[in-house]
Amino acid sequence: MKMKFLGTCGGRYAVGQQKRQSGGIILESDETQIHIDPGPGALVQAHEQEVAEDTEAVLVSHGHVDHSNDAEALTEMMVEAYNHAGFLMASESVLSGFGDIEKRVSDYHQDLCGEVKKLGEGVEAEFKGLEIRTQEMFHSDPKTVGFTVDNGDKKFGFWTDTEYSDELVDFYEGCDTLVVYCSRPKNEGTRSHTSLDDIPEITEKLDVSKVVVTHFGFKFLESDLEAQKNWLEEQVDPGVVFADDGMDYPGNRKLDAF
Numbered sequence: 001m002k003m004k005f006l007g008t009c010g011g012r013y014a015v016g017q018q019k020r021q022s023g024g025i026i027l028e029s030d031e032t033q034i035h036i037d038p039g040p041g042a043l044v045q046a047h048e049q050e051v052a053e054d055t056e057a058v059l060v061s062h063g064h065v066d067h068s069n070d071a072e073a074l075t076e077m078m079v080e081a082y083n084h085a086g087f088l089m090a091s092e093s094v095l096s097g098f099g100d101i102e103k104r105v106s107d108y109h110q111d112l113c114g115e116v117k118k119l120g121e122g123v124e125a126e127f128k129g130l131e132i133r134t135q136e137m138f139h140s141d142p143k144t145v146g147f148t149v150d151n152g153d154k155k156f157g158f159w160t161d162t163e164y165s166d167e168l169v170d171f172y173e174g175c176d177t178l179v180v181y182c183s184r185p186k187n188e189g190t191r192s193h194t195s196l197d198d199i200p201e202i203t204e205k206l207d208v209s210k211v212v213v214t215h216f217g218f219k220f221l222e223s224d225l226e227a228q229k230n231w232l233e234e235q236v237d238p239g240v241v242f243a244d245d246g247m248d249y250p251g252n253r254k255l256d257a258f
């Protein structure tokens with residue numbers, strides 16, 4: 001399994017100013033490709049990186065714009081432009097709306113897809129040799145899901161938008177790589193998001209070999225990223241990667257040496 005990070009910023013300020021791109025992550029296995037959390041620009045960036053055509057599934061962790069904006073465009077791309085059956089996996093908030101969060105994918109676009117799977121606490125999905133499991137996170141969209149993807153050889157975990165909680169950690173047991181949506185730098189934690197200071201607590205009980213930090217918010221991008229990375233490397237056992245727009249993981253010898 002491999003990943004390509006189309007976009008690596010998050011939150012309304014960083015995304016609104018396009019401090020970095022916000023198109024989400026392409027996860028590629030031998031058999032298929034999933035586009036994860038397609039924020040604004042996802043469709044365009046997938047084409048720029050020449051990875052659009054192979055996407056057969058879209059996974060949306062929750063209903064905020066920086067994760068779901070291009071989901072409808074991608075369902076049309078998969079199904080209409082490239083004739084895939086189209087598999088949409090998304091939180092209840094994305095598919096039906098929840099509380100004051102309106103649904104993010106219209107009935108028309110859901111009906112286009114060969115299969116639509118609602119993600120939530122304890123849900124499992126199989127897709128072309130990939131096993132996907134989800135849990136509910138603690139975020140301002142209460143239906144936000146964190147998830148793992150296992151191809152039988154490697155297991156990638158995605159710690160998505162959430163406030164830190166002990167209760168969420170065990171779910172990522174057995175992951176080789178943990179992708180952390182980390183909006184805030186050290187000492188700048190805020191409600192319902194993860195900050196850099198939370199990462200040592202997350203990895204302490206897990207046996208992951210690499211932590212990939214992404215979804216940088218405005219304040220994080222304004223900070224000294226090199227210093228933030230050095231600090232984290234001193235705190236944790238696993239190798240630390242700060243994702244960049246267009247980054248392939250694991251991509252090259254330089255990355256392996258992290």
Ligand SMILES: [Zn+2]
Pocket residue numbers: 062064139141161
């Ligand atoms: Zn969010």
